Amino acid sequence: MPLQLLYGIEAAINGLMTGVMYSLVALGFVLIFKASGVFNYAQGVMALFAALTLVGLQNGQVPFAHLINTVFGTHLDRFGWHLPALLAILLAIGVMILFAILVERYLLKYLVGQDPIILFMATIGLAYFMEGFGDLMWGSDIKVIDMSMPLLGLPDGLPQGGSLWIEEHTQFLGDERFYGFFIDKLDIVGAGIAAILVISLMVFSRYTKTGTALRAVADDNQAALSVGISLRTIWVIVWAIAGFVALVAGVMWGAKSGVQFSLSLITLKALPVLMLGGFTSIPGAIIGGMIIGMGEKVFEFIVSSSWFGDAMGFTLNATENWFAYVLALLFLVFRPQGLFGEKIIERV
Amino acid sequence: MKLTKIAAYAVAAAMVASPVMADLVFPSLSYRTGPYAANGTPVADGFADYFTLLNARDGGIGGVMTNVIECETGYSTEKGVECYEATKGEGALIYEPLSTGITYQLIPRATADDIPILTTGYGRTSAANGDVFSHIFNFPANYWNGASVAINHLLDLNDGDISGKSVALVYHNSAYGKEPITTLEVLAEMHGFDLTLLPVDHPGQEQKSQWLQIRRERPDYVLMWGWGVMNQVAIQEAANIRYPMENFIGIWWSGSENDVIPAGMDADGYKALTFHAVGTDFPVFDDLQTYVVDAGLAAGTGEHVGTVLYNRGMYGAMLAAEAVKVAQEIHGVADITSGMMRDGLENLVISDETMAAIGFQGFAPNFTVTCENHGGPGLGGVAQWNAADQTWSIISDYSQSDMSVIQPLIDADSAAYAAENGIESQCN
Numbered sequence: 001m002p003l004q005l006l007y008g009i010e011a012a013i014n015g016l017m018t019g020v021m022y023s024l025v026a027l028g029f030v031l032i033f034k035a036s037g038v039f040n041y042a043q044g045v046m047a048l049f050a051a052l053t054l055v056g057l058q059n060g061q062v063p064f065a066h067l068i069n070t071v072f073g074t075h076l077d078r079f080g081w082h083l084p085a086l087l088a089i090l091l092a093i094g095v096m097i098l099f100a101i102l103v104e105r106y107l108l109k110y111l112v113g114q115d116p117i118i119l120f121m122a123t124i125g126l127a128y129f130m131e132g133f134g135d136l137m138w139g140s141d142i143k144v145i146d147m148s149m150p151l152l153g154l155p156d157g158l159p160q161g162g163s164l165w166i167e168e169h170t171q172f173l174g175d176e177r178f179y180g181f182f183i184d185k186l187d188i189v190g191a192g193i194a195a196i197l198v199i200s201l202m203v204f205s206r207y208t209k210t211g212t213a214l215r216a217v218a219d220d221n222q223a224a225l226s227v228g229i230s231l232r233t234i235w236v237i238v239w240a241i242a243g244f245v246a247l248v249a250g251v252m253w254g255a256k257s258g259v260q261f262s263l264s265l266i267t268l269k270a271l272p273v274l275m276l277g278g279f280t281s282i283p284g285a286i287i288g289g290m291i292i293g294m295g296e297k298v299f300e301f302i303v304s305s306s307w308f309g310d311a312m313g314f315t316l317n318a319t320e321n322w323f324a325y326v327l328a329l330l331f332l333v334f335r336p337q338g339l340f341g342e343k344i345i346e347r348v
Numbered sequence: 349m350k351l352t353k354i355a356a357y358a359v360a361a362a363m364v365a366s367p368v369m370a371d372l373v374f375p376s377l378s379y380r381t382g383p384y385a386a387n388g389t390p391v392a393d394g395f396a397d398y399f400t401l402l403n404a405r406d407g408g409i410g411g412v413m414t415n416v417i418e419c420e421t422g423y424s425t426e427k428g429v430e431c432y433e434a435t436k437g438e439g440a441l442i443y444e445p446l447s448t449g450i451t452y453q454l455i456p457r458a459t460a461d462d463i464p465i466l467t468t469g470y471g472r473t474s475a476a477n478g479d480v481f482s483h484i485f486n487f488p489a490n491y492w493n494g495a496s497v498a499i500n501h502l503l504d505l506n507d508g509d510i511s512g513k514s515v516a517l518v519y520h521n522s523a524y525g526k527e528p529i530t531t532l533e534v535l536a537e538m539h540g541f542d543l544t545l546l547p548v549d550h551p552g553q554e555q556k557s558q559w560l561q562i563r564r565e566r567p568d569y570v571l572m573w574g575w576g577v578m579n580q581v582a583i584q585e586a587a588n589i590r591y592p593m594e595n596f597i598g599i600w601w602s603g604s605e606n607d608v609i610p611a612g613m614d615a616d617g618y619k620a621l622t623f624h625a626v627g628t629d630f631p632v633f634d635d636l637q638t639y640v641v642d643a644g645l646a647a648g649t650g651e652h653v654g655t656v657l658y659n660r661g662m663y664g665a666m667l668a669a670e671a672v673k674v675a676q677e678i679h680g681v682a683d684i685t686s687g688m689m690r691d692g693l694e695n696l697v698i699s700d701e702t703m704a705a706i707g708f709q710g711f712a713p714n715f716t717v718t719c720e721n722h723g724g725p726g727l728g729g730v731a732q733w734n735a736a737d738q739t740w741s742i743i744s745d746y747s748q749s750d751m752s753v754i755q756p757l758i759d760a761d762s763a764a765y766a767a768e769n770g771i772e773s774q775c776n
Contacts, residue, residue, distance in 0.1 A: 007564055014556050066649060073644055077651075132381070140385035142580065142606045160614070161588045182563055184556075184588055253553070256584060258610030262383035262551045262577040269554065300557040318521045318547040320557060 004307065006174045010181050011301035012294050017187035019293020020194045024249040025270035026277065026285040027197065028242040033279045034218045035238040036108075038119040042127035044267030046096075046243060049134045051250030051259040053095050055143040058088035063137045085147045085157075089247070096243030104236045112231070131264060142258040145251060158255045159185035190252045194286060197248065201241070201282050210237060218280070268321070272328035278341025288339060295327045296320040370683055371415035372408065372672060374399060374665070375435040377445045382422035383551050384576040386606050387657055389648065391446055392418065394661025396647035397640050401632075402669060404639040409672045410682040423576075425449040432457065441672070441689040442466055444664050448524040451484075456769070459483045464690040466671075468664050469494075469600050469623055473527055474761035476723025478694065481762065482774040485693050487667075487724030488715050489623040489749075491573070492757060494599045495528035496749035497621055497728035498571050499535045501597065504744075511540030516567040518558055518574065518582055521547035525573045528599070532571075534753050542567075552578025559585035572598040579607035587614030594619065597730070603740070604656040608733045616735035619743075621728050624663050624712040626740045628654035632707030636662075656740060663712060670706070671696050694719055713746045719775035723758070726751060 028043040040046075056063065060079035068076055083091070107126060111119055147157040167180030205211040216224040217234045225231055250259065253266055277288020296319070302308055303316040331339065376395050379388030399414040408414050417438055419431035428450030432443060443458060443465045445451050451471035458465050459482060467475070467486045475484035489497075502510050517532060519525035529545065536543040544567060546558045552574060559582075562570060570591065574582055579602045586596050594617045598607070603620020633654065641650040652658040675684045675692025684692070696717045703709045715724040727746040734741060765771070 007560075011557070011560060014560060018554060018556055069649070075644075077649065135381055135385065140380060140389050142386045142610060144610050144612070160584065162590070179563070182560060182589060257553060257577050257580040258606075260383075260577060260580075261381070261385050262553060265383055265551050266553060297557055301560075304557070304561065317545065318549045320554065321549045 001173050003174055003177060004305070006178055006181075008298065008301055011297045013181060013183060014187070015294035015297030016290045017183065017191055017293070018297065019273070019289040019291065020191045020286065021187065021249075021252060021289075022266075022269045022273050022293055023277075023286045023289030024190065024194055024197070024245065024252055025266050026273040026289055027194075027201075027282065028245040028249065029270060029274055030277075030279060030282055030285045031201070031238055031242045031245065034282075035214050036119075036217070036221075036235055037116055038108075038123060039116070039279070040242065041120060041123040041267070042130060043242065043246060043270070044264045045127040045130045045134070046099075046246035047250035047253065047266065048259075048261060048263040049099075049130050049250075050092055050096055050243060050247035051145065051254045051263060052134050052138040052143065054088050054092035054247065054251065055145055055254075055259050056138040057091045057095075058083045058085065058146065059143070061138060066139060067136055085149045086151070092247055093244055096247055097240045100236050100239035100243055103239055104232055108235055109232065127264070131261070135261070140261060142260040143254075144258055145254045147251065147255065158189060158252075160255070161185060163188065186252070186255055193248060193252065197245065198282055198286055205282075214238060269324070272324040274338070275325075275328035276331045276338055278338025280342050281338070281340030284338060284340030291331075291339075292324050292327060296323045299323050299327075370439060371413050372684070373435075373439040373441055374414060374416050374668060375431070375438070375440045375443055376416050376418045377421050377428050377431050377443065377447070377450060378418050379421050379423040379446070381420060382424075384423040387576060387604065388423065388446065390604075390652040390655055390657040391661035391664075393646070393648040393652055394658040394663075395444070395665045396661075397636060397645075397653075398662045398665035398669065400640050400645050400647070401636050404643065404645060405635055409669055410676045412682045414669075421445075421447065421450065423447055425453055429453050429457075436461055436463060439686075441684065441686050442668050442693070444468070444668065446470070448472070448527070449522065452523060455481070455484055461686075462690070463686040464693050466664065466668060466693065468660070468667065470524065473723075474758045474765065476721065476758050477762035478717075478719050478722035479762070479773050479775045480766045480771055481722060483690055485717065485722040487696075487717055487722065488698075488713060489726050489728050490723055491524075491527035491599065492531040492754045493723075493726035493728055493749040494621050495531040495571075496535065496726070496754060497730070497747060498597050498599075499532070499539065500747055500750065501619075501730050501744065502541075502569055503539070510568075512542075513569065514542040514544065514565070514567040515569045515571060516544040516546055516562055516565070518546045518548060518555075518562075518570060518572045520552065520574050520578055521549045524575065524601075528571075528573055530757060531754060534757065535750070538753065548574070548578055548582070550578075551576060552581055555581050555585050558582075559589055559591075562586075562591065563589040568595065570596045572596070572602045574598065574602045574607075579604075580610045583608060583615050583618060584611045586618075587611055593617035594732075597621065600660075600728075603731060605738070605740075606657070608735065609738065613735045615733055618733045620731050620733075620740075622656070622731045622740075622742065623728050623746070624659060625710065625742065626654065626656050626659055626731065630708055630711055632662075632711075635707060659711075666706065666708060667696070667698075670698065670702060693717060694722070726754065 032038055032040040060081040062076045065076045162182045163185050166183050171180040213229045273288040273292050277284030300319050309315040378392035396416045399416050403413050417435050419435055421428040421431055448470050451467050464483045471486050473490040473492045475481040475486050548555050598620040600621045608615035640646050671692035674695050675688040676682055678691055679688045699714050713727045726749040729742050729746045730744040731740040732743045
């Protein structure tokens with residue numbers, strides 16, 4: 001096979017994998033938008049906060065230590081424990097459930113019936129609050145995530161680095177200049193987790209009583225209220241699930257770079273995915289992510305290559321950030337509701 | 349009653365008659381929040397703690413207490429300018445913005461306001477020409493020095509010949525990241541190596557395309573001009589494609605503990621440039637522990653003391669404090685103005701004696717600032733990360749950058765700035 005074609009395929013595969021990582025963030029947006037019509041701007045910060053909480057609890061960090069020390073002159077830092085990853089995950093899930101309850105009780109409850117833009121603005125405020133709160137609670141240092149779980153066959157934590165097996169078994173496709181396909185093991189794990197998440201969410205949504213209630217609220221919250229479904233309970237459930245999804249996204253992205261405040265910016269990568277996949281479709285978030293990821297990587301590969309430069313007289317680099325949006329906008333021209341979004345028909 | 353009144357009048361008269369000693373004000377445009385907080389916090393802590401030390405141990409500088417006013421920029425250029433405008437009226441003596449973007453915006457403002465700016469290892473490189481940039485100082489080294497020192501290191505590794513070698517520059521796609529490109533292009537032509545440019549957009553959380561390209565093209569060396577999350581991701585991606593870490597060299601802003609610790613043992617052998625020492629093996633740190641950390645006066649928890657970025661913040665504060673001493677001596681007053689501070693910076697001499705007197709001996713190279721040369725000697729060293737010990741070790745001497753290449757670039761860029769802004773020679 002021609003070398004450039006192999007490289008192009010490699011870029012496409014890596015794009016698909018990266019796109020799935022974008023989808024992990026986009027999923028949280030979809031869940032909340034589906035159930036409440038709220039575009040939750042705070043989803044990226046939720047991923048950051050969840051990951052910070054997970055690492056903080058695992059490392060036995062004293063929450064608000066800096067604040068307490070400043071006010072009371074103490075020297076608190078750590079409790080002195082290091083929790084197993086599974087226990088830390090469970091505790092972090094608990095914190096995200098508590099967070100969902102608090103958001104419903106102190107924010108959403110007062111905004112029932114308001115315009116979507118009001119709810120959107122409230123989530124912007126929530127994002128800023130949580131970012132500051134997370135900083136005050138856990139500090140701004142970069143934290144290394146430790147996901148070693150011997151019981152689950154991960155004694156060294158989440159795998160990193162290219163898969164040697166794939167490299168060795170694909171080398172035959174090219175000549176001696178081809179090293180085999182590079183695929184990051186972490187991305188493979190991410191893709192597996194995303195698949196499990198999507199299947200679980202779809203099964204939950206379709207085959208459980210709570211899932212049916214969620215879908216009822218998503219379809220028509222007034223009708224759902226009239227048959228006795230508690231909107232407030234549903235909102236807590238959906239924000240808690242979105243919090244769990246945020247935790248997964250935070251862990252996966254945090255494993256790449258350490259848990260740090262730039263994690264909140266992964267929202268920027270989720271937006272074109274949502275535009276393309278639609279705001280109301282769980283599979284749409286995954287497919288959208290894969291299209292965006294593959295599109296941006298293949299485009300970057302083409303326009304930065306020397307043969308493109310020879311043909312066109314110029315090359316382009318660092319195109320991924322803007323190209324993702326251009327791609328999403330192109331799709332929007334033909335399907336304004338996104339690939340899998342529901343067509344909104346309003347009678348006037 | 350009468351006695352009380354007399355006493356009150358006496359106190360009032362004394363207050364009017366004696367000179368009022370205001371604080372020496374050092375605004376700190378810090379970023380403890382936002383995506384770059386992990387790097388901004390230790391620098392701001394080091395900067396603040398050194399002035400706290402001077403107050404607690406020496407009673408300030410020349411008998412005048414220092415006052416650090418922090419203003420949070422979040423590494424945003426707009427907020428940085430707002431912070432400048434909000435704090436300059438407080439008697440600000442000097443600004444150290446810790447951001448190339450903010451520096452570019454402040455250059456004309458601060459010059460007009462007669463307030464000096466010190467950008468140690470960042471900012472506008474051609475500001476080294478003091479004949480044009482009267483109020484901007486970027487000693488002891490700038491980005492172009494860094495580019496040259498990196499290439500000199502590669503020359504050392506290859507017995508002085510890197511012709512035919514390939515070097516890739518992975519850089520933050522911003523004013524900061526683009527700074528070394530011109531110098532590297534000139535050096536590439538001079539030494540005959542191939543240079544590939546690989547920009548990474550802010551914030552740099554995703555760099556798969558760039559590292560797949562590096563895997564495909566296998567450059568002999570990779571240089572990095574990164575900041576924040578871009579550094580951690582780049583080092584992890586380099587490890588993922590099994591790029592040899594000893595051939596991967598970052599600028600000094602890509603060489604802190606923050607950048608290498610997330611990659612764990614995979615980061616072992618990674619190199620970064622530096623213009624000052626790391627660790628706490630200097631007498632000043634004993635005083636810092638006693639007077640600041642143990643006394644509960646530290647800006648942070650004290651856990652950053654001795655790290656690369658903390659030391660850099662402290663070094664910036666030390667240079668400012670030494671410039672204050674020079675200014676006090678030149679003008680014969682303790683309570684100096686920002687204009688006097690500029691004179692102090694322009695006549696600063698950092699020698700073995702200076703460094704020994706303040707407990708910094710061996711911390712950084714000596715240099716002398718002049719009216720023409722605001723950039724210092726341009727010396728840089730190479731540090732290497734030991735992942736097992738979690739320590740940086742300086743593996744080279746502080747070597748001279750190639751000024752025969754850099755000086756013409758500085759002259760050309762500063763001349764263009766002078767022509768654009770109608771600036772006449774400041775030193776004649």
